[in-house]
Amino acid sequence: MTRTFVMVKPDGVRRGLVGEVIGRLEKKGLRLAGLKLVVISPELAARHYAEHRDKPFYDELIRFITSGPSVPMVFAGREAVVVARSLIGATDPVHALPGTLRGDLGLAITENLVHGSDSQESAEREIALYFAPEEIV
Template identity: 55%
Template sequence: MSSSIPDERTLVLIKPDAVRRGLVGEIISRFERKGLRIDAMVARTMDVALADEHYAEHVERPFYPPLKTFMTSGPLVAMVLSGDQVIEVVRGLIGATDGRKAAAGTIRGDLSLSNRENLVHASDSTDSAKRELALWFPELS
């Protein structure tokens, strides 16, 4: 099953709430069962400078300070996933941003009751994937 179209790559962050709740394996297994590949993975803590770069478009918004506090509150897992239409596939797997409204069967729909502490971040477009991958995994650019 070879294709002339190269697989896409996307950034996925398993957020501090998921790490604290012991959900890392559950979340990774959902991506693996779907057939996506993990090209790189690292556990680390997001510092304030990286938070400001990662969320550059939100820094001036009123919801950003508590988001920054949450995202820098403890370890997270950053991953590079690849596969056919991986950005769209991952976003479908994780579900709507608000875990209270996300569909059953999605990661957030099954495991989250929050809008901010919603377990997972995933790039939302090819452009944001390129920008975020360069921030988190510069050695792959």
């Protein structure tokens, strides 16, 4: 049993797609183990996306991710990191396959609905950024 970090980004919250994202992950069999609604500060955004600091899209990404409430979550289950990434789909919704969240529900690359950790190490780092241990059940 492993856990992963998933977050509905501000576009997903604005569009009323929180329930859709949670529903798909739950129906697959992942268990919701932590959830909150937060407006991410620029400081937290910079820590979350530190790996992208030098990318041309960084400033736009930080502006977007701090632009309104997000829904950070922890999901647990068998191979949770891989399963969540596969349900989310490719980074660019143009290439995300139908049946995935990004493939079915959007077209923009920065505003691509949902974040999912890309490895077990990233998952533990990201969970710790958003949740205190007692907030995960």
